[in-house]
Amino acid sequence: MEYITCPMLIGGELTYGSGGEWIESIDPSTEEPLGRAPAGTAGDVNAAVAAAKSAQHAWAETTIWERRDMLRQLAAAVRERAEDVARLEAADGGNTIANLGNDLFKSANQFEYFAGLISEIKGETMNTLSSGMHMSWRVPYGVVGRIVPFNHPFMFATASCAAPLAAGNCVVLKTPETSPLSAGIFAEICARVLPAGVVNIVSGYGLPVGDTIARHADVRRIGFTGSVRTGLAIQRAAAESAIKHVTLELGGKNPLIVFPDADPVKAADAAIAGMNFAWAGQSCGSTSRVLVHESLRAKVTERLVERMQAIRVGNASDPASDMGPLNSAAHRDRVQALVDIGKREATLLMGGNRPEGAQFDRGFFMAPTLFTDVTADMTIAREEAFGPVITIQSWTDEDAMIAMANGTEFGLTASLFTNDITKALRTAAAVESGVTNINGARMHFVGAPFGGIRNSGLGGEECLEELLSYTETRSVHITL
CATH class of the missing domain: 3.40.605.10 (Aldehyde Dehydrogenase; Chain A, domain 1)
Incomplete structure (x- = not known):
């Protein structure tokens, strides 16, 4: 060019x-x-x-x-x-x-x-x-x-x-x-x-x-x-x-909540779509926190790994690339620093560094990154990465899950998956977010306000x- x-x-x-x-x-x-x-x-x-x-x-x-x-x-x-x-x-x-x-x-x-x-x-x-x-x-x-x-x-x-x-x-x-x-x-x-x-x-x-x-x-x-x-x-x-x-x-540190009656594949796929990997997770509405009921944790985790491993990272100008680099060297360094903290706090399932291959020696690339065994007090669960980073937190008690969902300074979006409409509406009312998606993620509808509450x-x-x-x-x- x-x-x-x-x-x-x-x-x-x-x-x-x-x-x-x-x-x-x-x-x-x-x-x-x-x-x-x-x-x-x-x-x-x-x-x-x-x-x-x-x-x-x-x-x-x-x-x-x-x-x-x-x-x-x-x-x-x-x-x-x-x-x-x-x-x-x-x-x-x-x-x-x-x-x-x-x-x-x-x-x-x-x-x-x-x-x-x-x-x-x-x-x-x-x-x-x-x-x-x-x-x-x-x-x-x-x-x-x-x-x-x-x-x-x-x-x-x-x-x-x-x-x-x-x-x-x-x-x-x-x-x-x-x-x-x-x-x-x-x-x-x-x-x-x-x-x-x-x-x-x-x-x-x-x-x-x-x-x-x-x-x-x-x-x-x-x-x-x-x-x-x-x-x-x-x-x-x-x-x-x-x-x-x-x-x-x-910004946002947006929860995607999976109830035990949800379809784990659909919920995990929505988390992938909501993360906006085409922008390397650099989106304020990214569904970067998956809060999954313990009974579905293994299935949701398995599907997330499968989908994230299939993401083709490459030059952003290549039509075959699913995900490009982070925006700048300074921003990549910031994301890497937060990921390095996460490595000390939680269990790194995949990613965490540059993708493998000589083609990634230059450029501000980071591989799709997934953490599990994450708890609400961890830095990786509270601070916005603004990169291709997903954390998995499990829960069994609904009240504790709501506290977990609201346990950051943010309140931009939330997503939840359940077939129980009463549970869905009750949770939507309890979660502190400007936009809540029920059985979906990253949805904008022109005419409906998009914006956050809290910080x-x-x-x-x-x-x-x-x-x-x-x-x-x-x-x-x-x-x-």
């Missing part, structure tokens, strides 16, 4: 910024240089915010039908560039090219979904007395900051803009520093489809780019997807300059709630 120089987008212009410094992007499958993106500065963020603020009034004044049509144009443009994005994202991020089509579908679908939902931005009227009328209006915040992670770079970049734009806001978007290149394609699309300043894209590091976005007084609404640690830092930084609306979609985040996405969260409510009273 030709070496790529990726631009930023500020005020409708493709630019390489003011700092003169670069972030070099590395292909995680080969460790070869792939391209570069500008290391944005606080000055670049300030210019992007100023451009968004300047464009916002005119954008908010467009009719909802004009905004709807432009969102649909964005969706069509994403589909036109889907093949280019897939090739680039596989090389830049390590996500397998065979599975990137789903990300591109979601990117386009989010624009189309919120284009269709745009007429639901409604207020209310209240006729309380014959002498007056009271009404509420929904208006955009103005400038929205969106900060996206490395695991689904293009999909998160595009999807994170859909609801704010539909609601009449302008956006300043920060790209992930380890996988920034596909955002250049999105910048080209936005420059072609949207008025100048409506979407601005700044690449760079958390300091200064992300921090400046969070602290900027003119950015009144922030959405972030990433780690709990960074989410906490964004909340603190945002609060120092103004009262802001912050939503966070953070997994604030706010629901992919739904009407997300669209309305990018508006403020104002009350108007009329005396007749």
Whole structure:
């Protein structure tokens, strides 16, 4: 692949910024240089915010039908560039090219979904007395900051803009520093489809780019997807300059609960699907904790081993690969450190290091990894690996299992398998998670809120709630 120089987008212009410094992007499958993106500065963020603020009034004044049509144009443009994005994202991020089509579908679908939902931005009227009328209006915040992670770079970049734009806001978007290149394609699309300043894209590091976005007084609404640690830092930084609306979609240590009446093969297969091995387990919704009743532990474990041994690890750009590398050297080191702790705590059934073979001497690879004899107090059971790591915990008492399921700081997703509907609903109510799947895993349904509770985040996405969260409510009273 030709070496790529990726631009930023500020005020409708493709630019390489003011700092003169670069972030070099590395292909995680080969460790070869792939391209570069500008290391944005606080000055670049300030210019992007100023451009968004300047464009916002005119954008908010467009009719909802004009905004709807432009969102649909964005969706069509994403589909036109889907093949280019897939090739680039596989090389830049390590996500397998065979599975990137789903990300591109979601990117386009989010624009189309919120284009269709745009007429639901409604207020209310209240006729309380014959002498007056009271009404509420929904208006955009103005400038929205969106900060996206490395695991689904293009999909998160595009999807994170859909609801704010539909609601009449302008956006300043920060790209992930380890996988920034596909955002250049999105910048080209936005420059072609949207008025100048409506979407601005700044690449760079958390300091200064992300921090400046969070602290900027003119950015009144922030959405972030990433780690709990960074989410906490964004909340603190945002609060120092103004009262802001912050939503966070953070990590997960998601339990998959198997009751004794469940089909062990179906439950294990769902755990494999839920782990998202095509992304090397780098997904906040990964079903990384299997909590299986002792009576089915052996059968579920056997099936997990069988399925994980069949996963074909390889170069992410190879259509035959089921799983590619981890996203960066630093992230692989972090996952390996947690796995090494797990080796001292629990029983390692498979994986735990690089896959065998000379082809894995380079690249940030880790073999699919499975631990058993795991207890709730172990580090490997509590900390998010964000890698291809599954732990197996067994149980016999339901109350103890619920405590086990809720025994982390997270609350993003949970899955449970049983044929008893009463037991299923009782457990769904007891497990502390934003999304619960019954007899399934990793399910998203557009229109139903996706988001976490506890330290997994604030706010629901992919739904009407997300669209309305990018508006403020104002009350108007009329005396007749």
